[in-house]
Amino acid sequence: MPPTDLPRRMTSNSQGQLYSVWAVVLATFLGSPLAGGVVMSINCRRLTQPNAARDILLWTAILTVGSLLLGALIPQEMRLVEAMLVGLQVFVMYFLAARLQGRAIALHLEQGGEIASYWSVVVIGIVCGIILLWTLVALGLMPAPGTLLESNSSPDLL
Numbered sequence: 001m002p003p004t005d006l007p008r009r010m011t012s013n014s015q016g017q018l019y020s021v022w023a024v025v026l027a028t029f030l031g032s033p034l035a036g037g038v039v040m041s042i043n044c045r046r047l048t049q050p051n052a053a054r055d056i057l058l059w060t061a062i063l064t065v066g067s068l069l070l071g072a073l074i075p076q077e078m079r080l081v082e083a084m085l086v087g088l089q090v091f092v093m094y095f096l097a098a099r100l101q102g103r104a105i106a107l108h109l110e111q112g113g114e115i116a117s118y119w120s121v122v123v124i125g126i127v128c129g130i131i132l133l134w135t136l137v138a139l140g141l142m143p144a145p146g147t148l149l150e151s152n153s154s155p156d157l158l
Contacts, residue, residue, distance in 0.1 A: 018047070018101075019040075021102055021105065023039055024096075025090055025093060025094050029090050030129055031127070032067070032128055033063040033093055034057075034064040034132065035125045035129065039124060041053040043101055056100075060093075063092065
């Protein structure tokens with residue numbers, strides 16, 4: 001994983017705004033662990049840690065694929081277990097963001113830095129989720145949205 005050692009003093013001129021740990025959680029909830037990884041990667045780039053940014057994207061992509069594979073093993077009738085899997089993903093990304101970037105974000109705020117907008121996190125999360133959904137559809141791993149509704153609907157209303 002990316003290194004967590006940070007300089008004692010950082011200049012806020014070179015950083016711009018950083019996303020909070022809760023922004024990572026929101027992106028993960030809306031999109032996937034990969035969406036949370038995109039937000040963390042943006043923070044790494046703003047902290048001038050390009051290698052850490054690459055590593056975070058790689059590991060969150062692996063986490064996303066692993067979650068999808070694990071989710072495929074869960075029977076359709078066990079919706080609660082699927083919801084728990086989403087909760088686990090969000091918890092893991094919270095832990096990673098707090099552990100890997102929590103100190104840098106706190107130091108950034110202490111030095112007068114600002115937190116980036118949550119609206120951009122919402123967009124990142126939703127866009128990543130849509131891209132992931134359509135990638136799964138294109139690969140044939142998931143039916144297109146709406147086809148399940150059409151196949152399960154009964155032609156008779158009475």
